[in-house]
Amino acid sequence: METQYDFKRRIYEVLEVSSIGDISSRAYDRLMTVAIIVGLVPLTQKGNNTLTLIIDISVSILFIIDYIARIYTADYKMGYKNYRAYIAYIFTPLALFDLLSISPVLYIFFPVSTIISLFRLFRIFRVLKLVRYSKTMIIIANVVRKVKAQLLAVLILIIVYIVVSAMLIYQLEPDLFDTFFDALYWATISITTIGYGDISPVTPIGRFITMISALVGMAVIALPTGIITAAYMAEITKKKSKYEL
Amino acid sequence: METQYDFKRRIYEVLEVSSIGDISSRAYDRLMTVAIIVGLVPLTQKGNNTLTLIIDISVSILFIIDYIARIYTADYKMGYKNYRAYIAYIFTPLALFDLLSISPVLYIFFPVSTIISLFRLFRIFRVLKLVRYSKTMIIIANVVRKVKAQLLAVLILIIVYIVVSAMLIYQLEPDLFDTFFDALYWATISITTIGYGDISPVTPIGRFITMISALVGMAVIALPTGIITAAYMAEITKKKSKYEL
Amino acid sequence: METQYDFKRRIYEVLEVSSIGDISSRAYDRLMTVAIIVGLVPLTQKGNNTLTLIIDISVSILFIIDYIARIYTADYKMGYKNYRAYIAYIFTPLALFDLLSISPVLYIFFPVSTIISLFRLFRIFRVLKLVRYSKTMIIIANVVRKVKAQLLAVLILIIVYIVVSAMLIYQLEPDLFDTFFDALYWATISITTIGYGDISPVTPIGRFITMISALVGMAVIALPTGIITAAYMAEITKKKSKYEL
Amino acid sequence: METQYDFKRRIYEVLEVSSIGDISSRAYDRLMTVAIIVGLVPLTQKGNNTLTLIIDISVSILFIIDYIARIYTADYKMGYKNYRAYIAYIFTPLALFDLLSISPVLYIFFPVSTIISLFRLFRIFRVLKLVRYSKTMIIIANVVRKVKAQLLAVLILIIVYIVVSAMLIYQLEPDLFDTFFDALYWATISITTIGYGDISPVTPIGRFITMISALVGMAVIALPTGIITAAYMAEITKKKSKYEL
Numbered sequence: 001m002e003t004q005y006d007f008k009r010r011i012y013e014v015l016e017v018s019s020i021g022d023i024s025s026r027a028y029d030r031l032m033t034v035a036i037i038v039g040l041v042p043l044t045q046k047g048n049n050t051l052t053l054i055i056d057i058s059v060s061i062l063f064i065i066d067y068i069a070r071i072y073t074a075d076y077k078m079g080y081k082n083y084r085a086y087i088a089y090i091f092t093p094l095a096l097f098d099l100l101s102i103s104p105v106l107y108i109f110f111p112v113s114t115i116i117s118l119f120r121l122f123r124i125f126r127v128l129k130l131v132r133y134s135k136t137m138i139i140i141a142n143v144v145r146k147v148k149a150q151l152l153a154v155l156i157l158i159i160v161y162i163v164v165s166a167m168l169i170y171q172l173e174p175d176l177f178d179t180f181f182d183a184l185y186w187a188t189i190s191i192t193t194i195g196y197g198d199i200s201p202v203t204p205i206g207r208f209i210t211m212i213s214a215l216v217g218m219a220v221i222a223l224p225t226g227i228i229t230a231a232y233m234a235e236i237t238k239k240k241s242k243y244e245l
Numbered sequence: 246m247e248t249q250y251d252f253k254r255r256i257y258e259v260l261e262v263s264s265i266g267d268i269s270s271r272a273y274d275r276l277m278t279v280a281i282i283v284g285l286v287p288l289t290q291k292g293n294n295t296l297t298l299i300i301d302i303s304v305s306i307l308f309i310i311d312y313i314a315r316i317y318t319a320d321y322k323m324g325y326k327n328y329r330a331y332i333a334y335i336f337t338p339l340a341l342f343d344l345l346s347i348s349p350v351l352y353i354f355f356p357v358s359t360i361i362s363l364f365r366l367f368r369i370f371r372v373l374k375l376v377r378y379s380k381t382m383i384i385i386a387n388v389v390r391k392v393k394a395q396l397l398a399v400l401i402l403i404i405v406y407i408v409v410s411a412m413l414i415y416q417l418e419p420d421l422f423d424t425f426f427d428a429l430y431w432a433t434i435s436i437t438t439i440g441y442g443d444i445s446p447v448t449p450i451g452r453f454i455t456m457i458s459a460l461v462g463m464a465v466i467a468l469p470t471g472i473i474t475a476a477y478m479a480e481i482t483k484k485k486s487k488y489e490l
Numbered sequence: 491m492e493t494q495y496d497f498k499r500r501i502y503e504v505l506e507v508s509s510i511g512d513i514s515s516r517a518y519d520r521l522m523t524v525a526i527i528v529g530l531v532p533l534t535q536k537g538n539n540t541l542t543l544i545i546d547i548s549v550s551i552l553f554i555i556d557y558i559a560r561i562y563t564a565d566y567k568m569g570y571k572n573y574r575a576y577i578a579y580i581f582t583p584l585a586l587f588d589l590l591s592i593s594p595v596l597y598i599f600f601p602v603s604t605i606i607s608l609f610r611l612f613r614i615f616r617v618l619k620l621v622r623y624s625k626t627m628i629i630i631a632n633v634v635r636k637v638k639a640q641l642l643a644v645l646i647l648i649i650v651y652i653v654v655s656a657m658l659i660y661q662l663e664p665d666l667f668d669t670f671f672d673a674l675y676w677a678t679i680s681i682t683t684i685g686y687g688d689i690s691p692v693t694p695i696g697r698f699i700t701m702i703s704a705l706v707g708m709a710v711i712a713l714p715t716g717i718i719t720a721a722y723m724a725e726i727t728k729k730k731s732k733y734e735l
Numbered sequence: 736m737e738t739q740y741d742f743k744r745r746i747y748e749v750l751e752v753s754s755i756g757d758i759s760s761r762a763y764d765r766l767m768t769v770a771i772i773v774g775l776v777p778l779t780q781k782g783n784n785t786l787t788l789i790i791d792i793s794v795s796i797l798f799i800i801d802y803i804a805r806i807y808t809a810d811y812k813m814g815y816k817n818y819r820a821y822i823a824y825i826f827t828p829l830a831l832f833d834l835l836s837i838s839p840v841l842y843i844f845f846p847v848s849t850i851i852s853l854f855r856l857f858r859i860f861r862v863l864k865l866v867r868y869s870k871t872m873i874i875i876a877n878v879v880r881k882v883k884a885q886l887l888a889v890l891i892l893i894i895v896y897i898v899v900s901a902m903l904i905y906q907l908e909p910d911l912f913d914t915f916f917d918a919l920y921w922a923t924i925s926i927t928t929i930g931y932g933d934i935s936p937v938t939p940i941g942r943f944i945t946m947i948s949a950l951v952g953m954a955v956i957a958l959p960t961g962i963i964t965a966a967y968m969a970e971i972t973k974k975k976s977k978y979e980l
Contacts, residue, residue: 195439440684685929
C-alpha cells in the first residue's frame with residue numbers, strides 16, 4: 001500500500017511540481033509544452049490530411065495518458081483523499097477543457113461529424129498554461145486578475161453600448177443590414193475602431209448616428225486602458241515599496 | 246386621510262426604496278428590469294409585426310402604470326408636499342424620458358406616423374437605471390461623473406478639431422464630398438481612427454492634410470484616455486487610503 | 491497728448507483686457523467671437539457665392555479694423571513705447587496669422603487667383619483664441635503646453651517610424667504605390683490605425699512588413715497617450731495638494 | 736609606438752567622443768548624420784538610377800572608411816587591448832548592422848542579384864543613432880529600455896492572441912483565406928484596430944469570432960499603453976523628486 005502511494009506521489013510530482021532539481025518533472029513539462037504547440041499545428045491547416053492525422057493521434061494519446069494520470073492523482077491535487085476528490089477534479093474548468101481537447105480523437109475512429117474536429121480548438125486553452133514560465137507574464141496576469149471584475153463590468157458596459165448603438169442604427173438605417181446580428185457586428189467593428197468598411201452608413205441620419213456613437217464611444221473604450229494602466233501602476237508601486245524601501 | 250398617505254408611502258417605497266428586506270420592492274425592481282429589456286426587443290426588428298405589437302402594448306401598459314404611480318408619489322420623491330412637487334417632477338429629465346418612452350403606444354391606436362414609433366428609442370435611457378445594481382458600475386459611474394466637465398471640454402475640443410479638419414479637406418479636395426456634412430462625417434471617422442474607407446483622399450494635397458490631421462489627432466484623442474486614467478487612479482488611491490490605512 | 495493716450499489706452503483695454511466690469515470690452519469680445527465663427531461659414535461652402543461674398547466682406551472689414559487697432563495699441567501690448575514695438579508686434583505669430591486671415595479680402599477686388607481665397611483657412615487659428623474662456627480648456631492647454639517638447643519629440647519619432655516603414659514597404663512591394671509619397675500616406679494611415687483600406691498590401695512580404703510595422707507601431711503610438719496621461723495626473727495631483735492640503 | 740597610439744586615440748575620439756569643445760568630432764558627427772539621411776534617399780526611389788548610384792557609391796565609401804576606422808580603434812572602444820577586442824567588436828550588433836549596411840556597394844561591381852540592394856535597408860538602423868542628440872528622446876529611450884522586458888512579454892502575448900484568433904477564424908471560416916498566413920495577417924490588422932477591410936468576415940460564425948476577438952483584444956492592446964504610461968510616470972516622478980526636493 002505504501003509503495004502504491006509513493007508511486008502515486010511521484011506521478012503527482014512529475015505532473016504538477018516544477019522544482020528546479022526534479023529532472024523528470026521538468027522533462028515532462030517540456031514534453032507537454034512541445035505537445036501543446038505541435039497539437040495546434042492542425043489548426044493551421046484547412047480540413048484534415050495525413051500530417052494532421054499523425055499529429056492528432058500522437059498528441060491525443062499523450063493527452064489521454066496525461067488526463068488519466070491527472071485523475072489518478074486528483075486526491076493529491078484536491079487535498080482530500082476520498083472518491084469525492086476524483087469527481088470534484090473532473091468538474092474543474094481545466095479538467096473539462098482537457099477532456100474537450102482530447103475528444104477530437106474520437107472522430108478518427110468514428111468519423112460521424114466534422115464538428116467534433118473543432119473540439120481541437122479547446123487545446124488553445126492549454127496555451128494559457130505556458131504563461132506561468134515567465135516572471136513578467138505573471139505580473140501581467142496578476143494585474144489582469146486584480147481588475148478582472150472591473151474589466152468584466154466595462155465589457156458589459158461596452159456590450160450594452162454596442163447593443164444600443166446597433167438598435168439606433170438598425171431602426172434609422174434598416175436597409176444597411178440584413179439582420180440585427182449584422183447591426184451588432186457593425187457596431188462592434190466601429191466602436192473598437194477597427195472599421196473594415198464592409199458595412200458603412202450612407203444616409204445622413206445613419207452617418208450622424210455613427211458620428212455620435214464614435215465620439216461617445218471614445219470615452220467608453222478609454223475605460224479598459226484606464227483600468228489596466230491604473231492597476232499596472234499600483235502593481236509597480238507596490239513592488240517598488242516592497243523591495244526598495 | 247392617514248390611510249391614504251400610508252398607502253401612498255407604501256407605493257413610493259415599492260417604486261424607489263431598494264432595501265433588501267422589502268420583498269415587494271425587489272419584485273417590482275425585477276419586473277421593471279425584465280420589462281425594460283423585453284421592451285427593447287422591438288428595436289431589434291425591422292418595422293412592426295405581431296410580436297413587436299404584443300410587446301409594445303404590454304410593456305407600454307406597465308410603463309404607463311409606473312409613470313402614473315411615480316407622478317402620484319412625486320411629493321415623497323421631491324421632498325415637499327404641494328402641487329408644485331408634481332409639476333417639478335414631470336419636468337425632471339428622467340420623467341421626460343419616461344413620458345417619451347411610453348409615447349409609442351399612441352401609434353397603435355392612431356397609426357398616423359412611423360416617426361412616433363422611433364420614440365421607443367427613448368426606452369434605451371431606462372437601461373442606464375440598471376447600472377446602479379453593480380458596485381463596479383457605480384465606481385465607473387463615479388469616475389465618469391467626476392470628469393464629466395473635462396470629458397465635455399475634450400469632446401468640444403475634438404468636435405472643433407473635426408470641424409477644422411473637415412473645413413481644410415473640404416476646401417482643398419472638394420470633389421471628394423457631396424456636402425460639408427460628408428466632410429464632417431469623414432473627419433469624425435478618420436480622427437476616431439475607425440477609417441471605414443468609404444471616403445478616402447485621392448489627391449496629394451488631400452492625402453497630405455489627412456496625414457497632418459491624423460498625426461495631430463493622435464494627441465487630441467489621447468486626451469480622453471488620459472483624463473479617465475487619471476480619474477480612475479485617483480478613485481482607486483482614495484478607496485485604498487480609506488479602507489487600508 | 492494726454493487725451494490721445496487716454497483714448498489709446500481705452501482702445502487697448504477694449505481689445506485685450508477682459509475684466510468682468512468692462513461692458514465695452516466684453517461686448518467687443520462677443521462680437522469678435524461671432525465674427526470668427528461666422529467667418530468660418532464660407533469654408534463649409536464649395537467655391538464662392540453671394541452668401542460667402544457678403545460674409546467675407548463684412549467679416550474682413552471687421553478684421554481689418556481690429557488689425558489696425560491692434561497695431562495702433564501695440565506699444566501697450568509689447569510694454570515699450572517706441573517705433574520698435576510696432577514692428578515687433580507685426581512679426582508676432584498671432585499678428586502674422588491675423589494679416590494672412592484678412593488677405594482673402596484682396597481677391598474680391600482683384601480676382602487674380604483662387605489660391606488667395608484659401609488664406610481664409612488662417613482664420614481657423616483665431617478659433618484657438620476661444621479656448622481661454624473655459625477653465626477646463628485652460629487646464630488641458632496647460633497640460634499640452636507642459637509636454638509640448640515631449641509630444642514634439644514623439645511626433646518626430648513617429649514621423650521617423652512612418653518614413654522607415656514607408657521605405658521598407660516601398661522597396662519590398664513597389665507595385666502598390668505610384669510614388670514614395672503614397673507609401674508615406676499608407677504608412678501614416680496604417681500606424682495611426684485608421685486603415686482606410688484604399689491601399690493595402692497584397693504580397694506575402696508586403697503583408698509581413700505591415701504586420702511587423704503594426705505590432706511595433708502599437709508601442710510607438712502608446713507614447714503620446716502615456717505622456718498626456720502622466721502630465722494630466724501630475725497637473726491634477728498638483729491642483730489637489732494646492733487646494734486641499 | 737606612442738605616436739601611433741596617440742593617432743589612434745585621436746581617431747577614436749573623433750569617432751565616438753562628442754565633447755562640445757572637440758570641433759573635429761562634432762564635424763564628423765554632422766557629416767555622418769548627413770550621410771545617413773542622404774544614404775536613405777535611394778530607398779525612396781523605385782529600382783536604381785544614376786542618382787541612387789552616385790549616392791550609393793559616395794555614401795558607401797564613407798561608410799566603409801568609417802567601418803575600417805571603427806575596427807582599427809576597437810581596442811579603445813571595448814576597453815581591453817588585444818586581438819580579442821577586434822573580434823568581439825565585429826560581432827557586436829551595431830558593427831554587424833554597419834557591415835550589412837555597406838554590403839550593397841558590392842552589387843555595383845558585381846550586379847548578380849537585386850537582393851543585395853535590399854541590404855541598404857540596414858542603413859535604417861543607423862537612424863537610431865541620431866536619437867542620442869535630443870534630451871527628450873533620451874528620456875523616451877530610457878522609458879522604453881526600462882520596460883523592454885514587459886513590452887516584449889506583451890508582444891509575445893499579443894502574438895499568441897493573434898495566432899489563436901487566426902486559428903479560430905481559419906477553422907470556422909476557411910473560405911475567407913488562401914493560406915494560414917493570410918489569417919495571421921487578418922488577425923494582426925484586426926487586433927491592432929487598423930482594419931483595412933481587404934479581408935473581412937462574411938459568415939455569421941466568422942463575424943461572431945471577429946466580435947469576440949475584437950472585444951477581448953481591447954484589453955490586450957491596452958497593455959502596452961498601460962505599461963508605457965506607468966513607466967513614463969515613474970520616470971517623471973523620479974526626475975521631479977531628484978531636482979525639486
